Amino acid sequence: MNIQETLKEVITKGIQEIYNVSINTVEFQATRKDFDGDITVVVFPFLKVIKGNPVEIGNKLGAYITEKVTDAKGFNVVKGFLNIILNDGYFLNHFYSIYPLQNFGFEKPNPIEKSVMVEYSSPNTNKPLHLGHIRNNLLGYSVSEIIKASGKKVYKTQIINDRGIHICKSMLAYKKFGQGETPESSHLKGDKLVGNYYVKFDQEYKKEILSLMAKGLSEDQAKKQAPLLLEAQEMLQKWEAGDTTVVTLWKTMNQWVYDGFEQTYKALGVNFDKNYYESNTYLLGKDVVADGLQKGVFFKKDDGSVWIDLTDEGLDEKIVLRSDGTAVYMTQDIGTAIQRIKDYPDVGGLVYTVGNEQDYHFKVLFLILKKLGFEWAGNLYHLSYGMVDLPSGKMKSREGTVVDADDLLLDMTTTAREISEDLGKLEGYTDAEKKTLYKTIGLGALKYHILKVDPKKRILFDPKESIDFNGNTGPFIQYTYARIQSILRKADFEYDSTVVSINLHEKEKLVLKQLALFPETIQLAAENYSPAIIANYTYDLVKEYNSFYQSIPILGCGQLEEKIFRVQLSKKTSEVIKSAFQILGIEVPERM
């Protein structure tokens, strides 16, 4: 039983004995640093059943607790706060209960719990990945790992948007202007090459619009009648009809893009258990809609289009099937969700990592699935995150105002190299080791920078201002890890024994307390789908550790038992740093 439960029992009993009233909750909080004590009981809520002065009640309770609870050695009362001071033995016991654990804080997959499928990335195959995708990928990957660590099996997936008018646009531009260019001939990454033609299409299309407008058409007319657009639409029809030439080109260009994406994913350190392709799923869902129409979940309008009426839920009517019987995005998403549960019957819930511009779409999707009566429909979550904007505003691929993912990753590595070379601490490292390290640090800086922010908040990214490597940053935490590794390398004595008879230093206690919070932090982060909670926890841990590190000697400590304990404490701290960063998708270096 943990100390909080023990205290709750004792307090309940104490209040019964002293005041002859019963209470059912006790409010605890960690004692603030500027007060003496370890755990605090808030007395105010008791005033509802006990009339009296909170300080007096606090004193009586404090005395009762110190008498009954062996781990409590003293107390003080400030206003209505009863601060309880615990014995060092309590902290040491707790430490040795977690010290030997391999994956402290991680819950083993619970066989009773249903698995979760997390979708993230889900790119279009007509342009390269940019900073917005990076946020998506980092969030999706990390949330997957966090849920896993919280005790559920997780499948990572993406749906690749490999068909549609936008794909035809780059295909058409390539056909017209490509002159047989390939990634090999141009030495371009495949996704970059294809992206160039997407931009090219837009440029040529705009020219056509202008010339049509010069001939007297309105802007709207010109946009609809531009020959390039008509041709792209025609291409889409041919694709849907299975036209060999179009499909061959589509396959070729998509493969280029996949190869390019694969490189970027690898560089980012993300992966997937299962890929879905829109070209396979876009027709799914139609049967379900027909079914739902029979059941009366949907209704048909005179023109044959099928809708759902969500006005009762405060939303609008939403189309689920066009009048010509073709599927819209929603149709597909309904079908894909059902398909996923079919493919993975152990999955009991889905998480969609998609930007907050699609909040409405997912609200509707979830409602529809619920109305269709799927029992898992209550376990759908839209991991909605804020946009990554530039000082100039939104990133737009067609206008070239994007921060390219590959470029950014390279920049981060370069910065890491420059800083490392300046500091010059890598004597004895081979060039290959250094290269790996620069990547670890650069990537760590970027990932931490993005993940430490609450997902729902938008991020303003200024390419001119470099991402920090000092303060509340990834490299700072990695650095602390590396410092501890250095200590462990130098600790050339046995430090396996259990230490019992030492007086804990205040700084040691602070580190211990923070370590103890790791398991509940993982659960909290999983419940909130928030890597930011893990990031902030880790930062707090590292701050406490550094303060300890710098104010008392570890290896230089003359007293053997204390020295052993300090090494053990350091070791455990580094393990937790590593675990926490692992679920953020960030690596830690042995030296830096």
Added chain:
RNA sequence: GGUGGCAUAGCUCAGCUGGAUAGAGCACCUGCCUUCUAAGCAGGCGGUCCUAGGUUCGAAUCCUAGUGCCAUCACCA
């Protein structure tokens, strides 16, 4: 206009189910490398927690109204 999100130090952000004097980092200023890695530590400066009401012993946190920014409301994705 309807709906949703966000608003905390000059800048970037924490602040768990309401609790003590609202916390970090960056920037600026002071100290600390002949002792375990100074990508660090210790300290200083800096706040009408958007505004106005309300609930409460107690509100940055909950409720209402307003303001600002963003998103969304298509037989688009």
